[in-house]
Amino acid sequence: MTSPQHPAVELTAITKSFPGRAGTVRAVRGIDLTIATGEVVALLGPNGAGKTTTLDLLLGLTTPTSGEVRVLGGSPREAVRAGRIAAVLQTGGLLRDLTVRETVELVASTYAVHVPVEDVLRRASLTAIAGRRVSLCSGGEQQRLRFALALLPDPELLVLDEPTAGMDVAARRAFWDAMHAEAAQGRTVVFATHYLEEADDFASRIVLVAGGRVVADGPADVIRSTALGRTVAARLAPEVVGPAATELRALAVVHDVRVDGDRLTVTTADSDAVARILLTTLDARDVEITTGSLESAFLTLTGSTPSTGSTTPATEGAAA
Amino acid sequence: MSAMTTTRGERTAYARIELRRTLRNVVAMFFVVGLPGFMYLLFGASAGYSQERAGNGNVALYVMISMAAYGAVTATVGIGGSAAVERMQGWGRQLGLTPLRDSTYVATKALVALAVAALPILVVYVLGLLTGAEGTPGAWLGSAVILVVGALLFALYGLVFGLAFRSEAAVSAASGSLVVLGFLGNIFFPLSGVLLDVARFTPLYGYVSLARYPLTEGSVIDADGNLASEALWMSVANVAAWTTILAVLATWLVRRSRGRQ
Numbered sequence: 001m002t003s004p005q006h007p008a009v010e011l012t013a014i015t016k017s018f019p020g021r022a023g024t025v026r027a028v029r030g031i032d033l034t035i036a037t038g039e040v041v042a043l044l045g046p047n048g049a050g051k052t053t054t055l056d057l058l059l060g061l062t063t064p065t066s067g068e069v070r071v072l073g074g075s076p077r078e079a080v081r082a083g084r085i086a087a088v089l090q091t092g093g094l095l096r097d098l099t100v101r102e103t104v105e106l107v108a109s110t111y112a113v114h115v116p117v118e119d120v121l122r123r124a125s126l127t128a129i130a131g132r133r134v135s136l137c138s139g140g141e142q143q144r145l146r147f148a149l150a151l152l153p154d155p156e157l158l159v160l161d162e163p164t165a166g167m168d169v170a171a172r173r174a175f176w177d178a179m180h181a182e183a184a185q186g187r188t189v190v191f192a193t194h195y196l197e198e199a200d201d202f203a204s205r206i207v208l209v210a211g212g213r214v215v216a217d218g219p220a221d222v223i224r225s226t227a228l229g230r231t232v233a234a235r236l237a238p239e240v241v242g243p244a245a246t247e248l249r250a251l252a253v254v255h256d257v258r259v260d261g262d263r264l265t266v267t268t269a270d271s272d273a274v275a276r277i278l279l280t281t282l283d284a285r286d287v288e289i290t291t292g293s294l295e296s297a298f299l300t301l302t303g304s305t306p307s308t309g310s311t312t313p314a315t316e317g318a319a320a
Numbered sequence: 321m322s323a324m325t326t327t328r329g330e331r332t333a334y335a336r337i338e339l340r341r342t343l344r345n346v347v348a349m350f351f352v353v354g355l356p357g358f359m360y361l362l363f364g365a366s367a368g369y370s371q372e373r374a375g376n377g378n379v380a381l382y383v384m385i386s387m388a389a390y391g392a393v394t395a396t397v398g399i400g401g402s403a404a405v406e407r408m409q410g411w412g413r414q415l416g417l418t419p420l421r422d423s424t425y426v427a428t429k430a431l432v433a434l435a436v437a438a439l440p441i442l443v444v445y446v447l448g449l450l451t452g453a454e455g456t457p458g459a460w461l462g463s464a465v466i467l468v469v470g471a472l473l474f475a476l477y478g479l480v481f482g483l484a485f486r487s488e489a490a491v492s493a494a495s496g497s498l499v500v501l502g503f504l505g506n507i508f509f510p511l512s513g514v515l516l517d518v519a520r521f522t523p524l525y526g527y528v529s530l531a532r533y534p535l536t537e538g539s540v541i542d543a544d545g546n547l548a549s550e551a552l553w554m555s556v557a558n559v560a561a562w563t564t565i566l567a568v569l570a571t572w573l574v575r576r577s578r579g580r581q
Contacts, residue, residue, distance in 0.1 A: 004572040059416070059417060060416070061413060061416045066322040067389070080416075080417060080418070080419065082419075083419065087417050088416060089410075089413055089414065089417070090451060091410060093410040093411055093413050093414035094404060094410070094411070094414070095341070095411055097341055097344070097345070098337070098341060102337050102340075102341075105333055105337060106333060106334055106337045106338075107332075107414070107418060108327070108330070108333070109329050109330050109331065109332075109333030109334045109337075110415075110419055110420040111329040111330060111418065111419060112328070112329050112419070113326040113327065113328055113329065114326060114327055114329055115326060115327070116326070116327045117327070124384065146414075149414070149417075150417075255473075
């Protein structure tokens with residue numbers, strides 16, 4: 001990295017509103033976010049959460065209504081001009097009557113220096129279909145082409161907006177394998193997704209966005225435990241199960257206690273404390289600690305369904 | 321970022337690929353080059369009056385300039401219109417991720433439009449040369465230069481249609497409207513009377529009469545065979561007015577589309 005002293009991304013109190021049909025749409029309602037170089041961060045949220053708008057602000061495709069956006073120590077547009085930031089956008093963006101290779105050559109010509117065309121075609125697994133018209137490429141192939149275009153400037157910061165939307169399972173896995181290879185070289189990767197598994201599998205840090213605000217931010221496992229807590233299960237001697245349940249229910253960190261014969265299941269925000277009590281004072285056996293699913297965390301935090309059909313008033317309007 | 325081999329961006333690649341892409345569109349190129357060439361042979365070269373004198377040349381040259389004009393504007397309307405549509409359908413966002421400046425994009429498109437507009441002019445002029453169009457060198461060269469440069473005005477015409485209606489169909493409609501404007505522009509057959517008075521205010525009329533000026537020096541033959549004279553300032557005013565109107569419209573439409581982002 002050429003400038004380790006600057007964070008890759010610094011968003012300070014940004015808001016963004018658009019004029020919409022039914023009055024002003026407030027897509028982003030105040031986001032503060034700092035991403036260090038080398039991080040792999042997922043922006044996770046339902047449709048309409050403000051993810052695309054946030055990424056557009058990051059890329060300089062639109063300007064904030066208020067607040068400040070800094071990318072690698074400068075303005076987004078400066079980072080784009082220098083080829084230090086690149087992106088794979090969600091929709092559109094390709095000329096259907098060009099071939100795959102022509103598209104890469106054309107975009108390559110806009111950079112002062114770029115990675116050789118054959119090189120990016122190979123890294124995006126496009127060499128075999130380089131002569132194919134874009135209109136004849138599948139959704140997954142078109143997405144790989146957008147990925148190839150993003151690799152051209154050899155960017156320090158790679159931004160991906162719903163990169164695997166419309167891909168089948170195999171294509172999705174292949175895409176993330178390619179992305180792992182890029183991240184392993186020290187690139188900062190910021191991606192938006194509403195696939196919970198994707199955020200969980202690929203990102204080291206998850207920023208949960210809903211209604212144009214950040215509702216949670218941290219390592220994936222912390223997000224899970226703070227939002228939903230962990231589940232601690234153990235077997236106890238039959239005569240202590242009842243009193244133990246009563247004792248545990250009294251603790252502030254315990255959300256719920258269920259009793260099933262001699263088996264006790266405790267939902268808690270502090271699994272370490274509960275496990276310590278179970279093992280030291282209650283003589284528990286077969287202690288199991290499991291983490292709640294990110295999907296449940298999502299529901300708890302945002303009060304919204306994670307996939308589709310969101311009715312929040314905000315939109316991801318800039319792409320429309 | 322890493323110590324990777326890099327290549328210098330090839331400055332001319334954008335224009336080269338755009339040009340190749342335009343020429344590959346066989347249907348569009350038929351209307352740009354084939355049709356004007358065919359119409360010149362039909363109405364110019366094979367017509368009985370083709371060898372009659374007209375200003376600094378003959379009638380064949382007069383028809384030749386008209387048909388070349390029609391081909392040139394068909395080309396530039398298509399390029400201007402599809403530029404607007406492709407930018408709004410997401411290519412603008414893709415280009416927004418590159419160092420390419422708006423001014424470079426516009427200059428590249430203008431360069432491609434000039435090159436493609438020159439094609440029907442070249443073809444029709446060569447056909448004219450082979451089939452008896454005659455005129456002074458000034459009439460040949462002057463008209464050709466005015467045709468190429470003036471065709472850019474119609475790239476704006478296509479751009480306005482594309483920006484306003486945001487679809488490929490709108491661009492086809494814009495190209496189709498050129499047939500009507502062509503009749504009103506005195507391109508396909510001579511007009512007279514009230515129709516001619518109205519036609520003087522339409523955009524193709526100014527462009528074609530300006531291109532014919534090196535040949536006719538302002539003389540107009542109407543449908544009844546009467547010779548009328550037309551001042552140069554009228555053609556210039558027509559072209560200047562339409563350039564202003566279309567430029568203002570295009571600017572307003574670009575602002576409107578930006579406001580939605």
